[in-house]
Amino acid sequence: MKLIDTHSHIIPYVDDGAKDWDMSMGMLNAAAADGICEVVATPHVLSESDLLNDEKYVSRFTELKKRAADAGINIKLHLGSELYVQPYFDYRRPMATLANNGRYFLIEFPMSMIPGSIEARFFTLFPPKYTPIIAHPERNGTILSKPRKALELVKNGAMLQVTAGSLLGVFGSQVKAVAEQLMNSNAVHIIASDAHDLTRRTLTLRKAYDYVSKKWGAEKAELLFSINPDKVIKGESIDIGEPFEFIDDSLRMHSHSIMDRVRSMFRQKSP
Template sequence: MIDVHCHLLPKVDDGSKSWEMSLEMCEVAKRDGVTHIVCTPHANDEYRYDRASHAKTLAELQEKIGNGLKLSLGCDFHFSFDNIQAAIADPKDFLIGEGDYLLVELSDFALSPAVFTAIEKLVAMGVHPILTHPERNMMLQRHANDVLRFAQKGCAIQITANSLTGHWGEGPRKMCHWLLEQKAVHIIASDAHDPKFRPPVMSQAREIVARTYGNEVAEACTQGNPAAVVSGEPLPWFTARRA
């Protein structure tokens, strides 16, 4: 499995607090069957995103863990006004690896038409947005159809693995299933922050999806699509009903 959303780098945001913790998270991920992690430090009002510095930390971590687990760099990109301007001016700094995928985390409090316009602009520039965990977003929980609108505008939809296992409560768990029924889930990722409470584990979610929606969907969301994301290829499995 490939995990495209993970706060694995040590001491850069509210994820891993130390090198020891990052190494432990790598072990947890490997045991779970994860072969590749995209390290995605936050870019938001609280954490400044310094690509060069993150790349250096990532190289050091890769050196420490060896070849058993591959690491790439991405960004947990908060879709604020300032960030949108920065991405439109030069998206490269925030994309996953050398490809053209961008994690997009929406505000919990507002969903203005300007957000859709910004998404359209980025898509027209050749950026492929990935909407992160809509099932945990308070606005989208109330307006689930809007998630389908994002998919129709070219966004891949990423849900959190432990939303499916109930970590975030019944609301997010049920919304994941609703999205899966609409064929509007394209990627499952851990959004891990530590080895224990929010671990880099995806196998239980994969199992739930395989059992309920079939192995093809589970495989696409945990392997086929994430592999395309890290190599900058079109998603092999991309569907959504109309909102």
Template sequence: MTLIPTNYIDLHCHLLPGLDDGPQQLDESVEMAQQAVADGIRYILATPHHLDRHYQNAGPIVEHAVTELQAELRQRKIPLTVFAGQEVHLQDDLAASRQHLLGIDACCRYLLLELPHEFVPDYLDQVVFKLLQQGTIPVIAHPERNAQIIAQPSRLYDLVQRGCLAQLTAGSLVGRFGHRIKSTSLELIKCGLVQVIATDAHFMVGRGFMMRAGYQALARLDDMYPTYFAENARQLLNGESVALGETLRPNQRRKFWLF
């Protein structure tokens, strides 16, 4: 029988109240925290949106919100540890503001980077190059939900070859976003192009945690995946090196039209 890890680390979660499209009130954040613990999660990196069209959540704002939420969880004896992070939206001048960003780890060796949902901008390669020069490794958030990567999954292969890592949404792996995204998720995992799963949980119907179900899906693919993905999550949070396995170029799917 496959041993599935518990005490999960969730590196992508919209848990903090009032900062983005996650919970708006503290009680809602507490309810989410209780749901996370029930799903086997012990550590969460809170990653409110930053630098997208709607939200600007600078580091001190996020850190203050984490301190307040952690105090509330401690008072209510909810066994969840929360860390401060950001889901940073891609900008062409992103590398110039690196010192103001929160990484997955405290030293910003890894940065959770969100692409536009519709396409992969041409300037991404240059941003990746500059971040890597500065010692920061981009971790591409939910690539399986990007329209261009769905159509051309080899685009993620190229990014991984340049030094990026990638984070898959647990719900994608179990069909929460439909068959096409699930199929893409399975292909990216089998090709070694994603290294960690996370929940991207929000306080809304259909956007819960599903971490346990995600790890169960990993175990059905390969007995070694749950341990590998759990260890990668720990290493990313600690700023340690992640060992990549074999990476394969995915099959080209179909033509991609932006308009």
């Protein structure tokens, strides 16, 4: 079984991921030890001009490939990007789609919310043949308070990429609960590392693969960690099926109770 990671910040000096070449190589070594055989480098692209001026990403990625080969690291590397959502991107640019597949791209919403101005016309922002893969929906404020929003995005044609660490509790119990609810709803299509470093957000997938395999079955785990990521890299069609409706609103109630607790803390601190 080939573990394939379609979301990582392993290129140094371009974003908040790897801080230097030592960290990049350390992350790749960790991936190799974990059994990962393909990795897409997806540096944050925050604007159209970042995408148009892609020389720094391309040259550092080329150097990364050379250093990995020289070190004997047996991982196939690809270049893509994590695009911060905005009204226009030139999707024909090589870095716009994952591994330059001309079809699937990784898109990031602000962490706190899905802006109303974007939500209303999200699916008009890119040409019809392009499919958005939404990065870590389980960590988005709007989806945390109303997980059904994620199902609406899937019903409209988006794919969802959950972060491996979210399922393992790295980002807290509420993020884990929403990630699991999305899994139970057949609304997760890829699991990736979103690796940024060597300690907390690592370039590893095996532990999450084992967790998913145990909880949702080996077939599901292979689909999300291997089969779908492989198809994305190759730009092949993926049948994402229909998400199941949520069984209950317990998570929403949970998020309300958290907000109530936060409000009461503020009340206690007021004079």
